[in-house]
Amino acid sequence: MSKTESSATPGPSQSVQPRRQISGFKRFRKVFFGRPVVLVGITIIFILAIMAIFSAWIAPYDPYEQNLGRILEGPSRDHLVGTDTLGRDVLSRIIYGSRTSIIIGFMAVSIAALIGMSLGLVAGYMGGIIGMIIMRLIDAMMNFPMILLALLMAALLGGGMTNIIVALGISSIPPYARLMFGQAVSIRENDYVLAARSLRASNIRIMLRHVAPNAFPPLIVMMTMQIGGTILAEAGLSFLGVGIKPPGAAWGAMVSEGYRYLLTNPELSIAPGFCIMLVVFGYNMVGDGLRDALDPRLRGTL
């Protein structure tokens, strides 16, 4: 009937318009950047990164500089968010606090992902007794509420950034191990794994070269989502007094400090908490976008 109008694929004229093939990468871009909420998330993360890297240039004051003559002031022209109990500028502490949050979030998630994925990979691919033991241990860890585990470990190791990273990292391991386990179990049934084994590839090679790369998409999504969760957990720990303690600038600790002055200076608690929320929102939205874009079943639909 009608001639084909598409210019991309010259072919025999048919009544059906041939579809243009979109490459995988373009489809990913279209879906990922398609949702406005995801774009908002990306912007937030970008701003946060700038804030963390260029803190020294952006912050109006030194976050540790005490000024006992001007304590507990409300927002003013000098101090846009006011001063805290020791006269330190709250805005600068918030800006420097972004560093703490990003570093802890990334490092703790990296540790958890590395250890968790390795455990899950070995347990899933090898199976048998080793797999069972590993997964039972992971289940035991998963049973315990994560914040209590982190609390215990943080109390064991003491405060400070490195110890918090280790504590949060180790308590976050179970989800990665479980996910990787499930992925490995289903991937190892594939033909290419069988082909590799028939070529006498060592188990380690198969695991690292064939199973792991194919298991990545959901894991990347999980890592992004977990960054938000880890930042929340770190804020919670600092709020309890176990994590970063003052004078260190951490958002959770600032909320805890400001809690006592809620009637007179509510911004001391509200501002840092709002930042926590914004950052977590950003990471979660980006994680959502990644998941929608990478999920093969959805094929780019919403």
Added chain:
Amino acid sequence: MTTYIYRRLIQSFIVIILTTMILFLIVRLMPGDPILLYVSQDEYTRITSLDEIQALRHQFGLDAPLMVQYGRWIWGVLHGDLGKSIFWGTTVWQELKRAMPVSLFVGFGAWIFSHSIGIVLGVITAVRRGKWEDTLLTTLANLGITIPNFWAGILLIYLFGLHLGWFPIQGWVPPWKDFWGCIYHMILPWMCIAVFPMGGGIRQTRSSILEVIRQDYVRTAWAKGLSERRVIFFHVLKNGLIPVVTLTGMSVPQIFGGQVLIETVFNIPGMGRLATDAVFAQDYSIMQGLSLMMCTLVVFTNLLVDISYGWLDPRVRYS
């Protein structure tokens, strides 16, 4: 089905033993000495000489080697004796008995509230996908999983407690003494605890129901001309809710002691607060007793959830 239950029972038992052993080790490895903390807490404590400190240590059995301590503790547990708190002097069981009902009430109430509403709202967003209900609820759900719940607590306290004066800002009233007073105190904490699971529940329900709606058997049901209500309730919900039920079940352990932050903000004497206080006071006995109790409760509820999951989804039983 029974073999499945037996297997899970044995595994749960092993898990409890393993976890308590690990926690025992962690607790004992902590730097700091509980006896010294106890002695220095009160300037009027008469115990100052080294001999008396040693005597205290011996009384709590802290001078024996680790394995012996562990053995003694297990022996005591099997006989129903969880030991004495180092810091507060009461028995561990007394403290647990005091704190557990509080946490259960707070946590359970919030759990029922959040999951029932969350699932219903999630179904609504899935069914009305793309319309304004969907956008509004999804945005709220996303906000729900991002708000730090202790900050939400502080915000609510500030708005409703201090400024508007509608609700009390903290405290705990036992429900058997004054039921409505208790509920009145619990509204703010319940809202804070519920925010995160509700958000997660809405999102999870939405995605799993959307997946089910695409299936062919649902399309057949539509094609047959069944009413919307019948299609949704009969065909979609039963299968779509399986992952949601798993998630709901997995969040039950949170009730027991996962509410540390809310209990701190609202000053509720529950198990989470007990745990934090014990950690700061390095009270070994309470920490061990608490972890044993929580571990048992958690494993038990997980077992129940797994069994119900095996009943709901027959494929699981034969794996």
